[in-house]
Amino acid sequence: MPSEPAPAVDGGVCVISGGVGAARFLNGLLGVVDARDVTAVVNVGDDCTVHGLEVSPDLDTITYTLAGAIDPGRGWGLVDETWRAIEQVRRYATSAGPGALGGSDASGWFSLGDRDLGTHLYRTSRRRSGAPLSQVTAEVTAAWGLELSILPVTDDPVRTVLTTADGRTLSFQEYFVREQHAVEIGSVRVDGAERARPAPGVLEAIGTAGALVVAPSNPVVSIDPVLAVPGVRDALLARRDRVVAVSPIVGGVALKGPADRLLRELGHEPSVVGVARWIAPLAATLVVDHADAALAEQVEAAGVRCLVTDTVMSRTGVGAALARTCLSAALGGPDPKATT
Amino acid sequence: MPSEPAPAVDGGVCVISGGVGAARFLNGLLGVVDARDVTAVVNVGDDCTVHGLEVSPDLDTITYTLAGAIDPGRGWGLVDETWRAIEQVRRYATSAGPGALGGSDASGWFSLGDRDLGTHLYRTSRRRSGAPLSQVTAEVTAAWGLELSILPVTDDPVRTVLTTADGRTLSFQEYFVREQHAVEIGSVRVDGAERARPAPGVLEAIGTAGALVVAPSNPVVSIDPVLAVPGVRDALLARRDRVVAVSPIVGGVALKGPADRLLRELGHEPSVVGVARWIAPLAATLVVDHADAALAEQVEAAGVRCLVTDTVMSRTGVGAALARTCLSAALGGPDPKATT
Numbered sequence: 001m002p003s004e005p006a007p008a009v010d011g012g013v014c015v016i017s018g019g020v021g022a023a024r025f026l027n028g029l030l031g032v033v034d035a036r037d038v039t040a041v042v043n044v045g046d047d048c049t050v051h052g053l054e055v056s057p058d059l060d061t062i063t064y065t066l067a068g069a070i071d072p073g074r075g076w077g078l079v080d081e082t083w084r085a086i087e088q089v090r091r092y093a094t095s096a097g098p099g100a101l102g103g104s105d106a107s108g109w110f111s112l113g114d115r116d117l118g119t120h121l122y123r124t125s126r127r128r129s130g131a132p133l134s135q136v137t138a139e140v141t142a143a144w145g146l147e148l149s150i151l152p153v154t155d156d157p158v159r160t161v162l163t164t165a166d167g168r169t170l171s172f173q174e175y176f177v178r179e180q181h182a183v184e185i186g187s188v189r190v191d192g193a194e195r196a197r198p199a200p201g202v203l204e205a206i207g208t209a210g211a212l213v214v215a216p217s218n219p220v221v222s223i224d225p226v227l228a229v230p231g232v233r234d235a236l237l238a239r240r241d242r243v244v245a246v247s248p249i250v251g252g253v254a255l256k257g258p259a260d261r262l263l264r265e266l267g268h269e270p271s272v273v274g275v276a277r278w279i280a281p282l283a284a285t286l287v288v289d290h291a292d293a294a295l296a297e298q299v300e301a302a303g304v305r306c307l308v309t310d311t312v313m314s315r316t317g318v319g320a321a322l323a324r325t326c327l328s329a330a331l332g333g334p335d336p337k338a339t340t
Numbered sequence: 341m342p343s344e345p346a347p348a349v350d351g352g353v354c355v356i357s358g359g360v361g362a363a364r365f366l367n368g369l370l371g372v373v374d375a376r377d378v379t380a381v382v383n384v385g386d387d388c389t390v391h392g393l394e395v396s397p398d399l400d401t402i403t404y405t406l407a408g409a410i411d412p413g414r415g416w417g418l419v420d421e422t423w424r425a426i427e428q429v430r431r432y433a434t435s436a437g438p439g440a441l442g443g444s445d446a447s448g449w450f451s452l453g454d455r456d457l458g459t460h461l462y463r464t465s466r467r468r469s470g471a472p473l474s475q476v477t478a479e480v481t482a483a484w485g486l487e488l489s490i491l492p493v494t495d496d497p498v499r500t501v502l503t504t505a506d507g508r509t510l511s512f513q514e515y516f517v518r519e520q521h522a523v524e525i526g527s528v529r530v531d532g533a534e535r536a537r538p539a540p541g542v543l544e545a546i547g548t549a550g551a552l553v554v555a556p557s558n559p560v561v562s563i564d565p566v567l568a569v570p571g572v573r574d575a576l577l578a579r580r581d582r583v584v585a586v587s588p589i590v591g592g593v594a595l596k597g598p599a600d601r602l603l604r605e606l607g608h609e610p611s612v613v614g615v616a617r618w619i620a621p622l623a624a625t626l627v628v629d630h631a632d633a634a635l636a637e638q639v640e641a642a643g644v645r646c647l648v649t650d651t652v653m654s655r656t657g658v659g660a661a662l663a664r665t666c667l668s669a670a671l672g673g674p675d676p677k678a679t680t
Contacts, residue, residue, distance in 0.1 A: 052392045052464035082424055088458020089465075095483035101465055114454045118428020124392035125429075125441055143435035 009327060011210035012037040016236070018222025019046070019058040020075055020256055021248055022215035023065035026148070028319020029213075030066065032327065035147035039205040041232075043217070044133070044152045045160030045190050045225030046172045050110055051089070053120040054127055057173075058222070059137055059152060060119060067144035075256070081113030110177055134199040149201065153226045156196040160225050163187045165265070172221060181258035185265045188220055193228035198235075206235040211330030213323075214245035216311065218259040219278050220266060227282075236282050244326045245283040245304075246311055247275045251291040255312060271295060276302035285329045287311060287322070305329070349667060351550035352377040356576070358562025359386070359398040360415055360596055361588055362555035363405035366488070368659020369553075370406065372667065375487035379545040381572075383557070384473070384492045385500035385530050385565030386512045390450055391429070393460040394467055397513075398562070399477055399492060400459060407484035415596075421453030450517055474539040489541065493566045496536040500565050503527045505605070512561060521598035525605045528560055533568035538575075546575040551670030553663075554585035556651065558599040559618050560606060567622075576622050584666045585623040585644075586651055587615045591631040595652060611635060616642035625669045627651060627662070645669070 013033055015026060017040045026040055040062060047056045057076070064070040064078055071079045093101050112120065119140060126136040132155035141150050160172040165184035175181055206212065217223055227233040236243060252271050254260045260270040268274040272288040272295050279286060280303040288299060289311040299306035307329055313319040353373055355366060357380045366380055380402060387396045397416070404410040404418055411419045433441050452460065459480060466476040472495035481490050500512040505524035515521055546552065557563055567573040576583060592611050594600045600610040608614040612628040612635050619626060620643040628639060629651040639646035647669055653659040 049468075051461035052394070052468055053461075054392070082422065082454065084422055084454035085425060085457040085461060088455045089462045092458070092462040092480060092483045096479040100479065101462075101469070114422065114424035114457075115428045117425040117454075117457065118432070121391035121393075121425060122429045122432040122441075128389075128392055129441070139436040139440065140432060143432045 009033055009037050009210045009331070011208045012039060012205070013327065014039045014041060014205045014209035014212045016212070016214045016217075016223060016226055017042045017058065017062060018215060018217025018226075019043070019061040020065075021217045022058070022222075023062045023070070024313040024319055025213070025215045025246060025323065026062060027065055028313060028321070029323040030148065031320040032323045038148040039201070039209070040148060040150045041153050041202050041205060041226060042150060043222045043226050044154060045158050045221065045228075046176075047157075047159070048171060048173050050112065050120070052124070053112075053117070054124045055112070055120050056123065056133070056137075056152070059140075059150060060116070062150055063137075063141055063144055063146065066146050066148070069144070077111075077113050078115045081115055083111065083113055085114050085117055086112055110173060132199070134201070149205070151202050151205065152199050153202055153232060154196040154229045155199045156192060158190050158192040158196050158225060158229065160221050161189050161191050162221070163189075176221075176257070181261065185262060188224070188262075188266065190225045190228040193225070194230065196229045198229055198231050202229075203231055203235050206232070206239060209239070209242065211327050212236065212239055212243045213326050213330070214243065214279060214283055216246040216248040216255075218248060218254070218257055218262065219268075219275060220259070220262040233282070240282060241284050242330045243283040244285040244287060244307075244330045245275070245279045246287045246322065246326065247272045247289070247292070249275050249292075250289040250312060272306075273298045273302060276300075276304050276306070280304040285326075287326060287329070349373055349377050349550045349671070351548045352379060352545070353667065354379045354381060354545045354549035354552045356552070356554045356557075356563060356566055357382045357398065357402060358555060358557025358566075359383070359401040360405075361557045362398070362562075363402045363410070364653040364659055365553070365555045365586065365663065366402060367405055368653060368661070369663040370488065371660035372663045378488040379541070379549070380488060380490045381493050381542050381545060381566060382490060383562045383566050384494060385498050385561065385568075386516070387497075387499070388511060388513050390452065390460070392464070393452075393457070394464045395452070395460050396463065396473070396477075396492070399480075399490060400456070402490055403477075403481055403484055403486065406486050406488070409484070417451075417453050418455045421455055423451065423453055425454050425457055426452055450513060472539070474541070489545070491541050491545065492539050493542055493572060494536040494569045495539045496532060498530050498532040498536050498565060498569065500561050501529050501531050502561070503529075516561075516597070521601065525602060528564070528602075528606065530565045530568040533565070534570065536569045538569055538571050542569075543571055543575050546572070546579060549579070549582065551667050552576065552579055552583045553666050553670070554583065554619060554623055556586040556588040556595075558588060558594070558597055558602065559608075559615060560599070560602040573622070580622060581624050582670050583623040584625040584627060584647075584670045585615070585619045586627045586662065586666065587612045587629070587632070589615050589632075590629040590652060612646075613638045613642060616640075616644050616646070620644040625666075627666060627669070 165186045264270040272292045276299040285305040296306040603610040612632040616639040625645040636646040
């Protein structure tokens with residue numbers, strides 16, 4: 001709940017989003033501005049087909065988080081979940097022996113709760129009847145009572161594919177869930193990106209937002225796949241002076257997931273400086289944590305203003321304060337140096 | 341459990357099967373002969389895709405019944421079931437408003453329990469990875485500890501389509517579940533049948549069985565779709581002297597479902613006499629209930645031996661006794677007239 005009346009932001013706020021980090025940032029943002037003024041443009045490179053069902057992990061993580069329904073322990077899926085369907089699948093798979101299920105369907109490592117399955121069943125049904133992902137997402141979001149716009153960056157299929165240092169090809173879920181990201185990556189590509197078109201509203205939201213935020217999500221496997229959809233990078237570039245990025249790297253490590261390792265493996269410096277060099281073409285400001293205050297000058301040397309504040313959103317109130325800082329910077333607030 | 345040592349039947353027993361009636365008959369049969377000697381050749385014309393998942397109602401009804409896991413109250417699905425996934429789907433559908441979900445996905449009328457979903461998720465997964473339905477069925481059957489062979493009549497897609505008297509086209513599930521079969525039918529066809537091939541083992545089972553039984557299933561929408569797969573009718577015809585049919589009509593009505601109405605609507609007499617005329621080309625013997633003893637002569641006038649016994653399997657022991665009667669008749673038992 002907003003602690004004070006939510007200010008209107010002319011043109012609204014547009015957040016380029018991955019999953020968990022973006023969800024937490026958006027949660028803070030909704031404590032600061034009216035939800036109807038917020039648009040999240042969300043990565044779908046992690047989307048996958050599991051047991052024939054269409055699963056959109058980042059869209060669902062954002063939806064469940066903002067609805068207050070995310071499981072706080074796991075950090076994904078729904079709270080108060082049961083696992084009867086997937087337990088039955090495992091019984092069959094165990095009986096049939098190794099190899100019966102492959103890919104994301106090898107349910108030993110990819111789990112789906114019963115209530116969560118309802119989301120995937122609905123999405124799959126609607127998609128098969130011809131509804132684009134963006135429309136289904138709007139329906140799912142509305143059913144949870146959310147008033148912000150959650151937009152998949154594209155309605156077309158794009159898939160993040162990782163190639164390991166030893167030449168194996170992995171889907172994002174194979175890398176992230178099955179391998180627990182404990183494998184060296186040599187390159188990342190986004191299959192289908194070159195043919196994808198931005199979903200309705202995406203370019204408009206980027207083009208007209210009063211403030212734009214690149215959420216503290218994985219640069220390589222969350223934000224880059226959003227930017228890979230033709231038109232999105234250019235649209236953001238045109239609004240660079242209003243774009244504020246929040247570093248997902250704090251003290252040289254990712255708060256969650258493999259962003260630090262991936263940056264290193266792909267030739268970036270796994271620090272706020274590496275993040276700065278990556279995002280400088282697109283963002284006028286990079287927000288880093290106090291833990292990285294000493295690197296502020298190096299960040300600015302990469303060509304981006306550096307703002308130092310609390311960015312670790314595990315404590316109540318940090319997300320909202322971080323959102324205020326971002327909005328202030330995007331809308332032309334006080335000299336960021338003054339806040340360090 | 342068999343009440344006495346299960347006799348071996350040379351060549352085994354092959355049962356042409358629909359869903360509920362066949363499942364009850366098979367349950368009785370497994371009390372009489374070794375399960376490894378039994379093959380069920382099962383209708384798949386009712387199969388449907390729900391929320392992207394492949395559902396095989398007759399295969400599952402037989403499997404769950406023989407595993408002792410069918411819900412006794414509903415007569416379909418699993419006992420001790422929960423409904424969390426489908427309740428979530430309904431929340432979305434209610435929020436999105438009428439028309440969001442169509443066909444079998446209109447979950448107001450087509451329900452799937454959480455454990456049951458596990459079966460459909462596994463089947464869909466395996467099918468998408470290239471496994472034919474017959475192989476998946478063998479895996480599912482084995483996981484439930486069943487030792488009989490449950491064979492879909494074909495691995496190819498066949499769909500029973502009903503046209504109403506006023507010209508509307510309905511899938512089987514639309515007719516049976518949504519409309520509660522309270523609509524007049526003008527014709528029935530089996531889409532895909534002419535291109536379908538019998539699944540591995542089907543023609544062999546029919547060709548070599550020591551005894552063949554046409555289960556007390558709906559003639560029009562359960563048995564005819566099995567016979568519609570090219571080769572099956574001819575294979576059965578060649579074994580006519582070993583084929584015993586059990587009438588699904590007792591006292592002029594179907595024990596379950598719309599068999600009586602469908603027979604009438606499609607120009608058959610809704611009685612054991614109508615059943616006799618329908619099955620006489622394929623079966624040497626028709627088993628009817630005591631309730632229809634007075635029609636035995638008319639049955640025989642249709643060109644099929646008439647055997648009268650208890651056929652209503654709601655009481656314990658009736659199924660096993662009925663199975664013994666069928667086996668005895670198929671294998672050349674006492675003169676059926678003597679048992680009336």
